[in-house]
Amino acid sequence: MTFRTCCRVAVAIAVVLSSAGSLAAQGDSALSPTYGRVAPAQRGIAIDARMAEDFGLRPGSRVRLSGSPGTFGDTVEVAAVFQRKADPAEVARREYRIRTHLDHLQELLGLDDRVDRFAVGVRAGVPVDSAVARINHVAFGFRAHKSGDVAVQSSRTFRVVERFHRAIGLITVVASAVFLLCLLLLSVEERRRDIAALRLMGISQGTIIRSIVIEAAVVSVIGSIIGAGIGWVSSLIVNAHFQQVYRTPLLFALLTPEIFAFATLTSLVLGIGAGAVAAWRLVRTPPLTLLGR
Amino acid sequence: MSMRTTLALATLRRHPARTMLAVLGIAVAAALLLDMVMLATGMSESFRSLLLTRGYQLRVSPKGTLPFDSEATIDGATAIVQALRANPDIKAVSPSLGTTLALPGQTFPSVFTLGLESDVQGDYVLEAGRDMPVTGDSLSPTAPLPAVVSKSFLVRSGRQLGDTLTVAAGIDAQLRTTARSRLVVLSGEGRFFYVPAETPVMALPLRDVRTLLGAAYRDRMSLAMAESRRGDSVSVEAVRAWIAASQPRVTAISTETAIRQVEERLSYFRQLAFVLGAISLGIGFLLVATLVTLSVNERRGEIAVLRAIGTQKGGVLRQVFLEGLLLSSAGIAGGLLLGIVTARWLNGILRDFPGLPAAFDFFLWSPEAAWKSLALLLISGTLAGLLPAWRAASIPIVRSLREDAVG
Numbered sequence: 001m002t003f004r005t006c007c008r009v010a011v012a013i014a015v016v017l018s019s020a021g022s023l024a025a026q027g028d029s030a031l032s033p034t035y036g037r038v039a040p041a042q043r044g045i046a047i048d049a050r051m052a053e054d055f056g057l058r059p060g061s062r063v064r065l066s067g068s069p070g071t072f073g074d075t076v077e078v079a080a081v082f083q084r085k086a087d088p089a090e091v092a093r094r095e096y097r098i099r100t101h102l103d104h105l106q107e108l109l110g111l112d113d114r115v116d117r118f119a120v121g122v123r124a125g126v127p128v129d130s131a132v133a134r135i136n137h138v139a140f141g142f143r144a145h146k147s148g149d150v151a152v153q154s155s156r157t158f159r160v161v162e163r164f165h166r167a168i169g170l171i172t173v174v175a176s177a178v179f180l181l182c183l184l185l186l187s188v189e190e191r192r193r194d195i196a197a198l199r200l201m202g203i204s205q206g207t208i209i210r211s212i213v214i215e216a217a218v219v220s221v222i223g224s225i226i227g228a229g230i231g232w233v234s235s236l237i238v239n240a241h242f243q244q245v246y247r248t249p250l251l252f253a254l255l256t257p258e259i260f261a262f263a264t265l266t267s268l269v270l271g272i273g274a275g276a277v278a279a280w281r282l283v284r285t286p287p288l289t290l291l292g293r
Numbered sequence: 294m295s296m297r298t299t300l301a302l303a304t305l306r307r308h309p310a311r312t313m314l315a316v317l318g319i320a321v322a323a324a325l326l327l328d329m330v331m332l333a334t335g336m337s338e339s340f341r342s343l344l345l346t347r348g349y350q351l352r353v354s355p356k357g358t359l360p361f362d363s364e365a366t367i368d369g370a371t372a373i374v375q376a377l378r379a380n381p382d383i384k385a386v387s388p389s390l391g392t393t394l395a396l397p398g399q400t401f402p403s404v405f406t407l408g409l410e411s412d413v414q415g416d417y418v419l420e421a422g423r424d425m426p427v428t429g430d431s432l433s434p435t436a437p438l439p440a441v442v443s444k445s446f447l448v449r450s451g452r453q454l455g456d457t458l459t460v461a462a463g464i465d466a467q468l469r470t471t472a473r474s475r476l477v478v479l480s481g482e483g484r485f486f487y488v489p490a491e492t493p494v495m496a497l498p499l500r501d502v503r504t505l506l507g508a509a510y511r512d513r514m515s516l517a518m519a520e521s522r523r524g525d526s527v528s529v530e531a532v533r534a535w536i537a538a539s540q541p542r543v544t545a546i547s548t549e550t551a552i553r554q555v556e557e558r559l560s561y562f563r564q565l566a567f568v569l570g571a572i573s574l575g576i577g578f579l580l581v582a583t584l585v586t587l588s589v590n591e592r593r594g595e596i597a598v599l600r601a602i603g604t605q606k607g608g609v610l611r612q613v614f615l616e617g618l619l620l621s622s623a624g625i626a627g628g629l630l631l632g633i634v635t636a637r638w639l640n641g642i643l644r645d646f647p648g649l650p651a652a653f654d655f656f657l658w659s660p661e662a663a664w665k666s667l668a669l670l671l672i673s674g675t676l677a678g679l680l681p682a683w684r685a686a687s688i689p690i691v692r693s694l695r696e697d698a699v700g
Contacts, residue, residue, distance in 0.1 A: 068355075068368065068542075094557070110509070141395050141464030141471075143402055156647045163642050168569065171325055171635060175576055178318035182580060185311060186587045242561070252561075 043104050044079030050247055051096035052081045065100075067108040074108065076100075084248075120144070173266065180223075180267060181274045184216055188278035195282050196290035205283040209276065216275025217268060224264040231255055231263075297608070301615040304588065315584045316623045322577040323628020323670050328636045328656065329570035330666040333563050335657030340555050343652050344548045346486050347415030349387065349518035350529045352546045353377070353536060359554065360516045360546070361391055361487075370514035373540055377519055382532050384522040387413040388514040390502050394460040394495070395471060399450055405488065406460070406495045408502025408514075415486075415518050417441060417496060422454040422481035425498050438501055439480035446493035447482060454479050460495070462505045473505050490651035519545075562655070570666070577621070577670050582677035585617045589685040596685050597693035610686040617678020624674070625667050633658070 045065065047057060057063065057078050066073025084097060106112060122131045128146055135144035198208055235253035242252040282290065305312045344350075353373070355365035367373065370388055377386045390408035407416055411425040425439050437457050447453065456479050463472025477497065488494045503510050519536070521529045529547050536545035546554075556563065589596070596609055636656040643655040 068365075139402075140466050140469040141402065142466060153647075156645070160643060160645045160647075163645075164639065167639055167642055168565075171321065171328075172569070172572070175318065175321040175325060175573065178314055178321055179576055179580060182311070182314045182318055183583060185314065186583065189308075189311070190587055190590065242564075245560070 043074060043076045043101065045076050045104075046080040046082050046099040047078055048084050048097040049081055050084070051098070052078070054096075057081075065098075065108065067110065074104075076104075119147075177266070177270050180220075180270050184219070184271055184274035185278045187219075188212055188216070188275060188282065192282060192285075192290040196287040199283070199287040199290075208283050209279040212279035212282075213272055213275045216271040220267040220271025221264060223271075224260075224267045227263065227267075228255065228260050297612045297615055298619075300612055301619055304592070304616055305619060308588075311584065312620070315580055315620055316627065318580045319577050319621060319624020319670075319674065320627035320631055322573040322580070323625045323667060324632035324635055325573040326570050326577075326666050326670055327628060327632030327663055328639060329566035329573070330662050331632075331636050331656040331658065332639075333566040333570070334659050334662045336559055336562065336655055337552050337556060338659060339652075339654040339657050340552055341548060343486060343650060344551060346652070347518075349385070349415050349520045350524065350548050351519040351521065351533055351536070352551065353517040353519060353540070353543045354515070354546065356542050356544050358544065359551075366390065366510070366513040366515050367517075367543055368513055369542070370512050370517070373543065374514070374517060376539065377517065377536065380532070380535065382522050382528065382535075384520045385413050386517055386519050387415050388499060388517045389414070389416060390499055390506075390510070390513060391515040392462070392502060392506060392510075394462055394502075394505065395464055396450075397459055397461055397471070397474070399458060401449055401493065404446065404460070404493050404495050406497060406502060407485075408499035409496050410499050411496075414496070417443075417483035417485045420444075420482050420484050422479075424481055425496060435476075437476045437478035438497060440477040441481040441483040441496040442479055443485050443488065443490075443492070443494045444482060445491055446495060447479070449493050452479055454482060460497075460505065463507055472507060475501065475505055484651070486652055487650050489648055574670060574673050577624070578673045578677045580677075581617050581620055581674045582680065584620065585613060585678045586681040586684075588616065589613060589681045592685075593688055593693045593696070596688060597690045600688070600690045601694060606686045610682045613682035613685045614675065614678050617682070618671075618675045620678075621671050621674025625671055628670075629663075629667065632663075 045063075052058060059078055059080060061078045062075055063078065064073050065076050082099070100108070102115070106114065120131070120135070122128055132144045132146055195208060195212075199205075232255045235255050238253040239251055243249065344352075352360045353367075354360045355363070355367050358365050370390075374386050374388050377383050387410060392406050392408070393403045394406045395403050409416060409425070410427075412427040419441065422441075423439065425441055440460075450458075452458065457476055458479070459474050460477055461471035461474035464470075465472070477495075483496060485494050485496075497505075499514075503513065506513075519532065521532045523529075526547075526549065533545045533547045533550075536543065599609060600606070636658075640654055640656040644653075
C-alpha cells in the first residue's frame with residue numbers, strides 16, 4: 001500500500017445526461033492552459049473511453065464533479081474522450097480517469113496553488129544533470145529528478161514481471177527439453193530392428209548415425225514450426241482474452257522472430273544431440289543383439 | 294515386495310537412461326504444477342493473513358476508494374469513530390491519517406508518516422525501544438514527540454533510537470518556510486505491516502499529526518480499521534452493512550471484499566498459474582503415456598509369453614499400470630523438492646514488486662493445496678498408463694508370439 005501522490009481524487013460523479021442533444025466535441029484546444037484567461041463559466045473535462053462507455057457519456061454530456069463525496073460540486077461538460085495509453089503498470093487497475101484544467105482541480109480540492117509535480121524542459125545544449133543539480137541546490141520541500149530516472153523507477157513493475165516471465169520460461173524450456181529428449185531417444189530406440197537390418201546389409205556406422213541425426217533434425221524443425229503455429233494461435237487467444245478482461249490494447253503474448261529462432265534452435269540442438277546419442281548407442285550394439293538373437 | 298512390483302521395477306531398470314529422463318520430466322512438470330498451485334492460492338492466503346495480522350476485519354476508507362489508494366481523507370472523523378465505537382458489535386476501532394512530512398536538513402527530504410492511536414493501532418509491531426504515548430497522555434507542546442520509525446528510516450537517515458529531529462508541514466517553496474514544525478524523538482523501531490520494507494516510515498500520535506497538518510486536517514483520517522466482536526463472516530458482513538448504511542461518506546470493506554479486489558487486480562497471475570498448471574499436467578500425462586506405450590510395444594513378445602503361461606489379463610494390466618504409477622510417483626517425489634526450491638526463487642523475484650508490503654508472499658506453501666495438486670498429477674500419470682496397459686492385456690497371444698519369433 002503506497003500513499004500515491006498522483007492527482008487522483010475521490011470524485012463523486014452524478015451523471016446528468018444532456019437532454020438538449022450533443023454539443024460539438026471541443027477537442028484538445030478546450031483543455032489548453034487557462035493562465036492569463038478567465039475561466040469559462042462551465043468548465044470542460046476529458047474522460048477516458050472506458051468511462052464514457054460504462055456511463056454512456058459522450059462529448060457534450062454534463063456531469064457533476066466534486067472533491068469530496070456528498071457535496072454538490074461543479075456541473076461540468078464532457079469536452080473530450082481520450083484513449084488511455086497501454087501502460088502495463090496500470091493494466092489491472094480498473095479505475096476511471098478524467099482530465100481537468102489544473103486550476104479547476106486545485107479549486108475542487110481546495111489546494112490553492114499546489115501541484116504534485118511539474119515537468120521542466122531545458123534549453124538545447126544545457127546538460128540535464130547540471131540543471132537537476134542547480135534545482136536541487138535551491139529546492140525546499142521538493143526534488144528534481146531526470147526523466148530517465150523516473151522512467152526507470154516507474155517501470156520497475158514491468159521489469160519484475162519480465163524477470164518472472166523469464167524464470168517461468170526457463171522452467172518450461174527445461175520441461176520441454178526433457179520431454180523432447182525422451183521422445184527422440186524412444187523414437188530412435190524403437191527402430192532397433194531396422195538399424196540391425198541396415199548394419200547386416202553392410203551400411204556403415206557413420207552413414208547410419210548421419211541418417212538418424214538428419215532425421216532427428218528434420219523432425220525437430222518440423223516440430224518447431226508446428227509448435228510455433230500453435231504458439232501463434234495461442235498468443236492470439238491469450239491476447240484476445242486479456243485485452244477483453246483488462247480492456248486494454250496491450251499485447252500480453254508476442255511471438256517474435258527472435259523467440260521463434262530461439263525455440264527452433266533449442267529443439268534442433270536437442271534433437272541432434274538426442275539423435276546422435278541414441279544412434280551411437282545402437283550402432284555400437286551388435287546387429288544380432290539388436291534383433292534379439 | 295510383490296512379484297508384480299519386482300517385475301515393474303525390473304522393466305524400468307532395463308532402460309535406465311530412458312527411465313531417468315522420464316522421471317526428470319515428470320519431476321519438472323510436478324514442480325511447475327506445484328509452483329502454480331502455490332501461486333494461485335498463495336496470494337489470497339498471504340493477503341488474508343496480512344489483513345488479519347492484528348484482528349481488524351473491516352477497513353473504512355473515503356467513499357469510492359480502497360484504503361490508502363488515493364490522497365482522499367474522511368472529514369468528521371471523530372464523529373464516525375465515536376459512532377463505530379458505540380456499536381456493541383464492534384470491539385475496536387483504529388483510525389489513521391497518512392501524510393508526507395518534510396524532514397528539514399535530513400539526508401532525504403520527506404517521510405511517509407502515519408498518525409495513529411497507539412493503544413488501538415494495527416499498523417506496526419514494536420521491535421525495539423519505546424512505543425508512542427497512549428491516547429489521553431498529555432505531553433508538553435514543546436516536548437519532543439515520541440515517534441516509532443521503520444528500520445529503513447534508521448538506515449537511510451543514519452539516525453539511532455533516542456535521536457531527535459524536526460518534522461514539518463505546510464512547506465512554502467518560494468519563501469523557504471514551513472507553516473508548522475515539531476521536534477520528534479525517535480523512541481522506537483517498528484515493523485510496519487502494510488508499508489514496503491524499503492520505504493522509510495514514521496508513526497506519530499494521530500492528534501499531533503493533525504495539528505501539524507493544520508486546521509484543514511483537524512478532524513480528518515485516511516482510514517479506520519474496525520474489529521467485529523464476533524469473527525464469523527456473517528457477523529462481520531452485518532457490521533460492514535451497518536457501517537455502509539449509517540455512514541454515507543465512507544466505504545466499508547471487509548477482508549473478503551479486499552481479497553476479491555486484490556485478486557481481481559492480480560488475476561493475471563492466477564490465470565497464468567492455471568494455464569501453466571494445465572500444461573504441466575499435460576506434459577506429465579504425455580510423458581507417462583508415451584513411455585509406457587513404447588515400453589509395451591517393445592515387450593509384446595514378453596507379454597504374450599506371460600499370457601501363454603497362464604498370467605491373467607488383469608495381471609498384465611495391473612503390472613503395466615504399476616509401471617506408470619512407479620514412474621509418476623518417483624517423478625512427483627522429486628518434483629516436490631524441486632517445486633519448493635523454485636517457488637522460493639520465483640517468490641524472491643516477485644517480491645521485488647514496488648510498493649508491496651514486506652509481509653506479502655506470492656508463493657505460499659499450503660499442504661492441502663500442494664497434496665491436491667500432486668495427487669492430481671499422480672492420477673493423471675496413472676491414467677496415462679491405463680490405455681497402454683489395456684492394450685498390453687489385450688494383445689493376441691499367438692500372433693504376438695509368432696511375430697516375436699519371426700522378427
